[in-house]
Amino acid sequence: MSSSSPMPVFDGHNDVLLRLMRGKLQPERAFLEGDNIGHLDWPRMKQGGLLGGFFAVYVPSESDGTGVDVDALMTQSRYDVPLPAQLALAPSQQVTVHMASLLIRIERASKGEVKICRTAADIRQCLDTGRLAAILHIEGAEGIDPDLHMLDVLYESGLRSIGPVWSRPNIFGHGVPFRYPSTPDTGPGLTDRGLELVRACNRLKIMIDLSHLNEKGFWDVARLSDAPLVATHSNAWEICQHSRNLTDKQLAAIRESRGMVGVNFATSFIRPDGQRNDDTPLEEMIRHMDHLIEHVGVDGVGLGSDFDGATIPAEIGDARGLPRLVDAMRRHGYDEATLRKLCHENWVNVLERTWGQ
Template identity: 50%
Template sequence: MTIPFFDGHNDTLLRLLDDPRRNKVDLFTNGMAEAQIDLPRAREAGMAGGFFAMFPPPLKTNLNAVAASPTTSGGQLPPELDIAEAQRSTNAMAALMFRLENAGALAVCRTEAELRAAISAGKLAAIYHHEGAEAIDTDFYALEVLYAAGFRSLGITWSRANAFGTGVPFKHNADPDIGPGLSDAGKELVRVCDRMGIMIDLSHLNAAGFRDVAAISTKPLVATHSNVFAICPSTRNLTDWQLAAIRESRGVVGLNYATGFLRPDGKMEPDMEIELMVRHVDALVEALGEDGVALGSDFDGAVMPAPIKDVTGVPKLLQALLDKGYGETLVRKIALENWLGLVGRTMG
């Protein structure tokens, strides 16, 4: 039995962009062994779609060189990124996404109805997401252009500061309550996104910024790729009060597969069992209810558990949930339906 699933976060577009080979569309559509997602493996695994992130480091910068290990970084934030450079790399990734759409490899979707239609047609359904708002100006001119192009989901920060807020540094055995809240521009960005139907992703935002979003936004609170702080005490994970706020808002958390945010020791090493992922799902279901838990792999942006490895390993996680006693109805909600419902509550 193949259970279709929707992924809350991947960095596949950056992985493609960084590849030195020229024909990126062919790499994705024909198979790319170096990546964790490509079209043949996505279809094999039952991947129905996902949030495709535009993460703007400087061009040609490998993610592993940018995101220090939470056990070794010392909690230092990477330097801020210039808006021109952010727009340059973000536009390149967005162009690649639309080239993939033109080639029939995926469909960029803007509403729940479009997602369901694409999935029913057997197309890989993509939501256009920015991981960090560095490419957006404080007058929001760029935001209007991006929205017209299909942009529907925004993480205000990656784990660095920008004009709108401050992200959490990568640090283990540390509380995410580090640094200041949103700037005035950041607070206005939340209001504008609410009005436009752009989902706000809290996964890399610090605790003060989280509180600001919760106080301002009228939409569900969302963390597309985060785990449970009580199991893995990383700044990137969610504490009890954050989980309670997400539940109260009818929000969703996507389970992050990155080993550094799953393992209690915070090590970015692949030698761990799927059972630890199930422990995080158990805790998320307890904290959020059956409608609040989904998947958010971080494929092509992190070290994966050895049993998972890439997108073809996701059915193993879903089977582990079934084996644990999760009914098929609940597993299908976690795998797909909870993301689709959340999109309906935030984007329309």
């Protein structure tokens, strides 16, 4: 590690709530005391300087129904991962409430060390005092009903960010599949209900996450939304031609809206060959940062790790490895002011522009 006080990091995406829900240990204790499983727990986050981020609520499919070995498939030179079927509302709501409750219980059990943040001022206060700034985020709105009653309930529980779809389809739209090589233009965009969800999020000032939307869905949001365009965990398509990555035209729209892109640590979205392989140099990630800075601007780029939800470079390993990434960024030539923007300041600023507070 570079120092005893690493650069503070605010991160665009993690899946630790899903890992904790599936785990055998008591979730609050596992997270707060540390279970050393996967990429994240609070002790390891503090060691790596990871003091905040988006905690995703994601409803997994019980079975993908395809019988495909995804890990093996994503080592091939070309692949198109079959997606599971659309989920039913009632079981999705049960899982959504369960996972949101996990974050609420972690906050309650933390004795003030963890805060579910509802304003940018909340986040800044946490970063200043060394508390964990957590944003309740939904990745795929399967748990939200067509009349959006659940959206109101979740908002009052602290929800401030939502991705209308994960990669599988739902009543709000169509996600982008895990396909290489491919453009993100893979099918229909938002449904009429999806358009209404965007309008409701604008009214409530809930951030809309574009990362799993296909290209038509992206442009649907861009035309309708009055908020900054944000992709919490996506990379540059010009470097890695994966369907999950963003084209230069999309990046230009994000820049025009004063929006944001969080660089995803998933190796299949980093590597030019699209492979899921942890033997991926940090310099490959920094190529994406350079491209995003060129096309979105230095005020519109941050980190969006996908910790506990992806295969990440072995050199990072887990949250404790973030200072190694920061050191690589520093060696590449980013000055300290730029590092602060990329590591945390840009996220706080775009959320202030989105939330209005």
